[in-house]
Amino acid sequence: MIFSQTLGGAVAVAIGQAIFRQELLKNIIKFTPGIDPNLVINLGASNIQKGLPAEYLAGVRQAYNDAIGTAFYVGVAFAAAGTISACMMEWKNLKGVAEEQQRNKESAPSSDAQREENPQQLPGIRKVEEEAVEKNDLD
Numbered sequence: 001m002i003f004s005q006t007l008g009g010a011v012a013v014a015i016g017q018a019i020f021r022q023e024l025l026k027n028i029i030k031f032t033p034g035i036d037p038n039l040v041i042n043l044g045a046s047n048i049q050k051g052l053p054a055e056y057l058a059g060v061r062q063a064y065n066d067a068i069g070t071a072f073y074v075g076v077a078f079a080a081a082g083t084i085s086a087c088m089m090e091w092k093n094l095k096g097v098a099e100e101q102q103r104n105k106e107s108a109p110s111s112d113a114q115r116e117e118n119p120q121q122l123p124g125i126r127k128v129e130e131e132a133v134e135k136n137d138l139d
Contacts, residue, residue, distance in 0.1 A: 020071035027063035032056045
């Protein structure tokens with residue numbers, strides 16, 4: 001369970017990052033055609049005001065905004081898939097299952113009692129016992 005949660009989180013982050021980067025590249029070209037998209041990505045979100053001319057800031061902000069919105073769809077999709085799969089799980093009371101197993105274990109007859117009650121159930125053992133009794137009678 002923990003392995004699945006950890007792996008799922010790592011995969012979701014990688015997918016979200018890939019989608020964010022691709023959308024950011026596409027949106028920078030769309031909103032600010034006169035600037036190199038790799039320059040914006042290398043600057044990072046916290047340095048765009050210092051490293052870019054003022055005329056490009058509005059377009060770059062819009063590109064970041066749209067890219068982040070698209071990346072959040074990945075999280076929404078994973079949350080929806082998790083909710084749907086959780087709703088399809090069977091609810092099982094583990095305490096009740098453990099009590100039932102304990103009752104079954106206590107009520108199961110031992111092998112000696114089982115042989116006395118139903119000798120036909122274990123014919124091989126019954127035959128060996130009869131032969132042993134006959135041999136003792138002959139001696």
